Amino acid sequence: MQAPESDLTMTSTKVYLGHVITPLSSTEYLDYVSGALVVNSLGKIVDVAPWHELKDKYINDSNVQIIDFGQRLLLPGLVDLHLHLPQVSQTGRSGEHLMAWLNKYIFPAEARFADTNHARKIAHWFFDELASNGTTLAVVFTTIHKAATDAAFEVALNKGSRVIMGKVMMDANSPEALTEDTETSLRESEELAVKWHGQGDGLLLYAFTPRFGVTATPELLAGVGRLFAKHAGTYVHTHLSEAKEEIQFVSTQFPSARSYLDVYKGFGIIGERTVFAHAIHLDDQDIKTVADSRSSLAHCPSSNFFLKSGVFLYQKIRDAGCLFGLGSDVAAGPSMSLFNVMKDANYMQPDIWIEPPELLYRATLGGAEAAHLQHIIGSLTVGKEADFIVVDPSRKSGIVDDILSQPTDEILSSLVFLGDDRLVEATYVRGRCIFQM
Ligand SMILES: [Zn+2]
Incomplete structure (x- = not known):
């Protein structure tokens, strides 16, 4: 041989x-x-x-x-529809619910990415891990730091990785070290999108990445909607309806919205190339909106187990015709291996059995369809x-x-x-x- x-x-x-x-x-x-x-x-x-x-x-x-x-x-190759580059060093940190876990472990780890040398070192580790796990497309959060995100794209380009990635955007209810000025967040995100979207002959794609409804002002989300509409082919990647405490907080921040999904929809964050991670606590109307708009869901069962966030409505969402694939959600998910995530997708469901061919489809072609790249990969x-x-x-x-x-x-x-x-x-x-x- x-x-x-x-x-x-x-x-x-x-x-x-x-x-x-x-x-x-x-x-x-x-x-x-x-x-x-x-x-x-x-x-x-x-x-x-x-x-x-x-x-x-x-x-x-x-x-x-x-x-x-x-x-x-x-x-x-395996498709990981949702994970966090800066959190690769934070797997296995004793489980608590989402908000406490973010404050105790994740935000301090992300704040260290103000140091670009540190960020570059972790990016090398991250992309090597992806490749050794057989992941050939990843949809990735970095941190709020522009230079760290530049470094992550440079590392991905040099290694020949395929990625949909973006700088995290946070302008409210965040630790001081991770709170951005709204205009700066929008401007830097647009600069990164212009610089990186389509580079590597299309291996590198940009996603505008507001962290979640908790850490965004209406002005930030409105700006994301504008940038997404302006830059053809780009993505939006964010979290949706993961934890009950989070959803409650968002409902008080955006009291006129019917649901968490409607907060995003109201700002134009909906439709093809919009990837919502988790989407656990959706009602029937939300599920119909996801399906009708051809938005995509990243189902992250290992993470949902770890943070005890709830059970993804797999059967209902599949039957509604929603586009969805699997995400490791490292570091709330403890492993970057999509094989582990496939297993957990089955284990998570109390009443239905998901056959192995369907699980493999979710981690490959189904993920590519959710990324609207099924004509190229999957x-x-x-x-x-x-x-x-x-x-x-x-x-x-x-x-x-x-x-x-x-x-x-x-x-x-x-x-x-x-x-x-x-x-x-x-x-x-x-x-x-x-x-x-
Ligand atoms: Zn996540």
């Missing part, structure tokens, strides 16, 4: 051989046990099929490099960019040695219920290897 390349140069077409599994929908997936994934020099997928169907086409071509992963799995389909991971379930103790010889349903079950970062051998974004064990 040839080792996967790790340099920047891609001069030839590459054929990756392995067990190709890729979701087509929440219930269907393609399954080629002896499959081939063919990627051109631009990082695009040009063929996916059983190897015996493609062998004659590629085997004698001197411009083609064949990389054989044997029985190991080739899966679409599945191993001809014409898409080659974001994929190489996975070997037998790397983890507790998973039987011969798992790769078992039926695919059994393999998916072992991934979802026993998987973690130890399973990921290599991670590719747009055909470039960004992590290799």
Whole structure:
């Protein structure tokens, strides 16, 4: 076997051989046990099929490099729809409800990002962790600091990571060190969006990132709505209806709004490329608004477990046709591994069973759909960019040695219920290897 390349140069077409599994929908997936994934020099997928169907086409071509992963799995890269870069050092801090936990651990950690050297160091750690967990698209909060956010984008660009990211915006009810002037927050966010949105040939995308309703004035949210409308293709990423105490506070801040979602909607923060994290305590009208507007939800079950925030209305939200995927919500979520989050999404529901193929879909194609990037990533389909991971379930103790010889349903079950970062051998974004064990 040839080792996967790790340099920047891609001069030839590459054929990756392995067990190709890729979701087509929440219930269907393609399954080629002896499959081939063919990627051109631009990082695009040009063929996916059983190897015996493609062998004659590629085997004698001197411009083609064949990389054989044997029985190991080739899966679409994982999509993490919600997590916090500055909190990577704060996982596992003894659980309390949201507001107390923020004040005790998170706000002090974020205040340290005024030191850009510290911020850059943590950004390296963060993007390396993402890659080693097999995450090939992450939707990320940084902190309020412009220089720290610049540094985070620079690190992502250099590592070849794919990210939707933005500077956090907080101008009310925040610790002094994390309270911004409203105009400065809006101006710096716009400068960052202009500088970074679309860089890296589209690997880097910008999200205007008001933290949540608690820490925003009406003027800030109105400004976010204006910037979102003005800068085509950008995102808004924020928290919605996570904890009861938070919701109560927001209702007193914005007494004329019917619900927390209506606060955002009233300022134009709604619709495609709006990502709401958590969205636990929604009523029927809110769920209909999310579905009708094609806004997206980041379901973060591990975090909801940790902070005891409540149970996401999975079945109701799915049946309403809402776009949603999974988020680790590090650091309230203790692990960056989407395999752990898939397991928790099932465990969290007291009454329904979510099948492993659906969980894999939520962490890949479903997440890409929620990010409105399903035409580019999310599945191993001809014409898409080659974001994929190489996975070997037998790397983890507790998973039987011969798992790769078992039926695919059994393999998916072992991934979802026993998987973690130890399973990921290599991670590719747009055909470039960004992590290799
Ligand atoms: Zn969060």
